[in-house]
Amino acid sequence: MTAAMAGFALFALMMTVVPGPDTLLVLRNCLRGGRRSGAATALGAAAGSLAWAVAAACGLAAALQRWDAAFTAVRLLGAGYLAVLGVQALWACRRSAAPGPGADAGPSGEVAPEAAATALRGFRQGLLSCLLNPKVGIFFVAVVPQFLPQGRSVLGATLLLGTVDAVIAAGWLLLIALGAGRLSTWLRRPRVHRGLEGATGGVLVALGLGTALETAAG
Template identity: 30%
Template sequence: MLTSYLATVLLIELTPGPNMAYLAALTLGAGRKAGLAALAGVALGLALIGVAAAAGLAALVAASPMIWNALRWAGGLYMLYLAWETWRGEAETSPAQTRAFDDSTLRYFSRGLITNILNPKAALFYVAIVPRFLPKQGATLADGLVMTGISVFVATAVHLAIVMLAAQMHPLLSQPGRMERTRHGLAIGLAGIAIWFLLATDLPTT
């Protein structure tokens, strides 16, 4: 059962989505430190959603079209906002701002956190997938928390691999004369993911 759950989580995490797209785009444009800070935020967001799901809150989200759509639109619009900032070249990527390591790190961390919390598909995962791997009878809060820990670990490992791979490409893409083209390309990619997110995350019907 545990092996099947690990395989399921891995396959789901390898499917492109908002977190993966944002981490890749951010790291390609701003470097490894920015990507790792956002990765920490994404991991915390996933853990919070898992704990909420274990407590029954995620089921309320999945059962309410109004809450689901509010999260879906908030998440999609937030990613469009990040795409716009990437396109125009945010001041925080300038040398003057990157010296303020603590401020920029917190900013990237919070954006990773928000991007994940506003992703209703994360809540759906805990509602639709995790219960299939829990004991048929007598499932406890501890069981749900163990499943949450496993999913956060696998997701973080996958996201870390993406960040490190993108970090290897960052020096090449950030060379003078390439930065603007890189930034615009990443912005278009983020906007595309945001639009896909809005169109492809309607609340499933039964």
């Protein structure tokens, strides 16, 4: 079992470090709400991954994959959610490009974290982003069986490997949040803030539209 866990942990780490929607959300919320919001987003994404592991262990993810209508609906909801977050980021970028008399700025001209970008909101966004991505469930259904040791309970082993994956995801995303938090002063400079907000928003919209088009074409 130890060898199987080590092999799965290495594979999960390789998959986790590839930038995706969760990474973008962590960076975006660090930018808007500081390190605490980014860390909460990371924990929300990890919780979503663990929920998918439980679903896979119970057979729900496999059933979802077989039921085309439900799978398509979840993918489209996820695509729409990413697109909405991207549009919000682009709108925030547009607003900050022309600040009014009551704009939020620090004494040195830095953009202050938005009060609305709370840790709770960050956790919810990370959780929903992962839960609305059925590819995470398919990952567990397709990959985890390759690492299940013989003679072990499928339910228990899947839950254990799912926990390993969630811990790895949380650790990596928390490192990203920590790094972004340390650069928060520089990241909240008006020009840098607008550039990153616009870039993140554009990528999120592109991911949402790409997923929607891929689902429609399929």
